[in-house]
Amino acid sequence: MEQTFTLQTIGYIEKNETESYIQLLPKYIEALEGVAGFSHLKAIYWLDGMDLPEMRDILQVASPYKKAPEILGVFATRAPVRPNLLAVSTVKIVTLDEAIGRIQIVSIDAENGSPLLDLKPYTPSEDRVEVPIVPEWSAHWPKNVESSEAFDWSKEFNF
């Protein structure tokens, strides 16, 4: 049985050339109580540029990665083409302004204006795998978020 569910926008990703922010809508600001103290959050947002019925039916894509097999299922990638346009990014908090519901983050691989859907704390017991195994084609990628920023990703992607 297929069912559908409805998501509501709780804020937006805001980016310019040098800075990235999570901006909550005013009614959701009180849900930040207790977020102070976490270094990282998981931001869940909607890949709204791909929200077309014909795009959501695409289940395999030409690999976005140079060293991967030519075709990958969307569940093996973070391609912004998938049945539900959910993106999950681990973001490092720079500053948290609880009064206006604005969080400056180090960076995020999102488009400016992407609708925000949820925030969750990054909890090592639930989110940090000590020894993850990945396919051969990505085994040389950085082993953590911290070292990912200095990595030359241009050699990995087909775009």
Add this chain to the structure above:
Amino acid sequence: MEQTFTLQTIGYIEKNETESYIQLLPKYIEALEGVAGFSHLKAIYWLDGMDLPEMRDILQVASPYKKAPEILGVFATRAPVRPNLLAVSTVKIVTLDEAIGRIQIVSIDAENGSPLLDLKPYTPSEDRVEVPIVPEWSAHWPKNVESSEAFDWSKEFNF
């Protein structure tokens, strides 16, 4: 500007007393191409038991954790009460049956029958924070998913 988006069920979480599975609907099976080789996936599912308008308006909750402040915003917890009922679990693959779209996983903190929304590969460069900081009240929790299973969580939760 608030917008709404529609999610479609792509499968279900199936659990019994000893085993946990992700079961895809037949039409989505081909999206598994290339998943073999990853030890862990992130499963995104819908907390459908809480999908009532009055529940989705609750933004602060009595803390589910014994040692935390009494009240926490839902963005500081994984409480199944939040504006959008999205849950993200990191799951370890036991077996992947690509023919029938069934993945046995070690365990998942979900209800049997929860609607599945997306699967993404666990990629260390995007998902594994080497040195996460958490609030004092959770600083003694396990430092990774592997050690979380043997931890006595009954001393941490208020239920």
